[in-house]
């Protein structure tokens with residue numbers, strides 16, 4: 616069992632990749648995390664339950680990470696990060712969604728922890744079209 620950890624994520628890296636790496640280097644395959652900080656740009660997704668696809672939107676301007684939270688489990692035999700984020704721009708309006716690749720770190724602080732117990736594995740869910748915990 617690993618101790619909870621706090622780490623600064625590197626400027627310019629993809630936020631999802633950076634979170635995943637911190638769990639991978641600790642070999643933590645079941646956990647949870649929060650991130651606060653700021654990004655240079657962001658890509659968020661909305662899952663369309665009718666068409667069963669993520670509709671992504673790019674936000675090309677700097678944003679505060681007001682809240683980013685998520686979990687870590689196993690998908691296709693590998694450590695998989697699922698994260699959602701609420702972001703705010705210079706107008707202080709919030710936007711949010713499923714965190715997608717393409718979100719670039721300006722400065723971010725990750726607080727992560729391991730969750731004990733049996734492995735948590737994702738598999739395809741017919742009812743939603745999503746890859747959920749089985």
Ligand code: ZN
Nearest residue numbers: 697698699713
């Ligand atoms: Zn999601």
